[in-house]
Amino acid sequence: MTLNITELTQTWQRLHRLAPDAINPITDQDSYDRALVVLSDLLEQVGEDPAHPLSDLVEGLVGRVTAYQDAAEHIPPAAPEMELRLLMKERGLTQQALAAATGIDQAQISKLASGKRAFSAEHARRVGTYFEVNPAAFL
Secondary structure, eight states: OOOOHHHHHHHHHHHHOHHHHHHOOSSSHHHHHHHHHHHHHHHHHTTTTTTTHHHHHHHHHHHHHHHHHHHOOOOOOHHHHHHHHHHHHTTTTOHHHOOOOOOOOHHHHHHHHHSSSSHHHHHHHHHHHHHTTTGGGGO
């Protein structure tokens, strides 16, 4: 297959106009915040479907968000539901698998991941223990 640079350039420019925060580098707090909004929107559409046409875009954005979080010293934590969704996406974990591993009902995991329910201290402890992160990230 020969790379069509002209077509690639046009497609890239169109993508950049449609969703710049989904593809731009994350270089500061503002771009990080915008990337989290885009990631949240994408995760609502893509969910846990690896066959979804946008799943690779989600994977790339998760990688950039995580890399920025790892590199940044003083970024405020993401919302608890976003932290949960990021950790699940990073590990390719379904809600059902997390429910089985933590003993939290899958319906509760769904509500926690969507922000429809706040984490209790017990939820935060179980999820934090499973992911080996500070439970405070979920409170």
